[in-house]
Amino acid sequence: MRRLFAAGALTALFVAPALVALVWTPWDVTAIDVAARMQGPSAQHWLGTDPFGRDVLSLLMAGASVSLGVALAAIVAALALGVPIGLIASARRGWIDDILMRSADVLFAFPGLLLAILLSAAIGPGAIDAALAIALFNVPVFARVARGAALPIWSAPFVAAARLSGRTRIGIAIAHVLPNIAAPIIVQASIQSAMALLAEAGLSFAGLGVQPPAPSWGRMLADAQTLIASAPRLALVPGLAIVVAVAGLTLLGDALADHWRVRRGRV
């Protein structure tokens, strides 16, 4: 329970500023102020300014909401597609199972970065392209977790009792199987969110994700790359933010898994 609280606090550390940044940042992140460029930390600019005179703290906050938004949208989309695929595969078995899971394998074998480049070529680079690429990459992950967790549930006697009650397979999948596989899926979603955040930073760094002037942690890193010798803090700040966010989400998934394992052990 204490670990769950600690992981939750670490996650809140970047989720809260990201939410605040949706309505307010200390400075306007698009306003360029050449007079104030490359300043160190001060009372006005707590984390200093970048080469365009933008406030680094404001960029960090706004970047958090963009990066987190892309990552979460991707994971929600992947859940919405992957979990039903896994459920259907576990419910029908046979050739439907084979087709669904082998397609997932093909998707899984396809390099994520290549997928992102393909997509950005097709629809142009941007936040949507990044979210789509990350979502597609995560669909087989959730399909596999859902199918694997659901298989033993389908042979449980309470599912047989539900069939005797006249429930259809779809009805059983929604009423009985889904609640019983929620725990591992939520844990996986938490860990994949961390991966998605990292992927978003990577894509934006490579110029395939969020485009300027919209801020993102990956873009901040890319902008700081050439100045790493003169102003290391510009790279350090978004780098640390990524580390904290990824560690927070991963620990949250880990703590949730332990929490549920312990609770199940007591029942």
Add this chain to the structure above:
Amino acid sequence: MTVLACDGVGVAYGDRVALSGFSLELVPGEVVALIGETGSGKSSAALAALGLLPDGAALTGRVTRHGRVAMVFQEPLLSLNPLMRVGAQVAEAVRASRADAKAQAARLLADVGLDATTVARRYPHELSGGQRQRVAIAMALAGEPAVLVADEPTTALDPETTAQVIALLVAAARDRGMALLLVTHDLALARGYADRIVLIDHGRVVESGPLPAALDLPRTAGLLARLDHVPERSGPLPDPKPVLTVCGLVHGYGAAVVLDGIDLDVAAGEIVGLVGPSGEGKSTLLRLALGLETPRAGTVRIAGIDIHQARGRALRAVRRQVQAVFQDPGASLDPHWPVGRIVAEPLSLWPEPLSRDAARGRVQHALARVGLDADAAARHPGAFSGGQRQRIALARALVVEPALIVLDEATSALDAAVRADMLDLIAGLADSGIAFLFVTHDHAMIAGLADSVWRLSNGRLIPTLRPRPGQ
């Protein structure tokens, strides 16, 4: 001379005390039965006596052993190495040179009633459950132990094999002057073989003494009465209507034929028992009777409707007539649902739509019929004991007023007292006109309860008890 002495032994797992003040002395050649129900602390006592307690268990008191000890476990498949021929496994347990070990292993296998020339070259999966347990006993005897502890050695075996294996263990103890501690929940089993019994409950020894005198001690006598309990049945219903009619049923998986022409009738108010060794297709027959699987040939009619041909409205009508209670009380109920919703689930089969209040009333009525309080409906399965969960499962079956309830080993996971109550409940429901098809391993119980008993063997039904005329 004592070979094993436990003096005021206590075992605790963290805060939970599993055993306290346990004292026991064993002398050579004596057979002592340690009897207790699930969770009574009898296995903790056995492990403490052997010095095999798991990490995290705290031992108090003193255990003295003179000579070697050996153990036979519940599930022989888990205590044998699947990748080693059984002869080699027994030889490994023999403390001797290689050539001597092989000869001695052959002798041990012969001692436990196995043909050493053929069995020694087999792998564990090629043997039956009884043969595997004999191999495990041969391995235990290989070390020439002064004390042999057998923890529920026959739970995985059918009744005939159980009797043979226990007789073998007792004979080995007598012949070799070895003390045998038989750990079991089954007083009926111990009654026939042990010199002494020790009855354990909630981690304490409640009664002990030599047989047969100990059978008159109050707790032991009470346990015996519940074990031998046969529910009262009123006479057969006048002119009972057939509820389940199975005709020429054939089924199999791949090339294996599991059921080869099954005919079976169950009438209203009748309890029909179905026995037979594991893997003979009893569960398959039940799944076919419930309409969960489609047979290769033959028909299953419930209240006159073919359950495998019915579709739509007719299927819903036939489904309402047949419900089931399964073996494992831990997995029969969805842990995420409150009991009220679990019991109400089959009500979707009710012919006319039910109002919320009417549905709730039916759920309360079903819970009352199985002896549960109305406030059970708001709680989750985790809050109930195994026996109560089986009652909830029975309430779920009863809620649609079915003509037939199929019981798949529905009482085998329950302790004696709880099982006696459950059997009374089933007998009462049968007398009210519900038909039961009861699959079980417990021959003595079903012989007392059922109107007729059938054995499933090689895909066919053989009458074993009081078949009605014409069958």
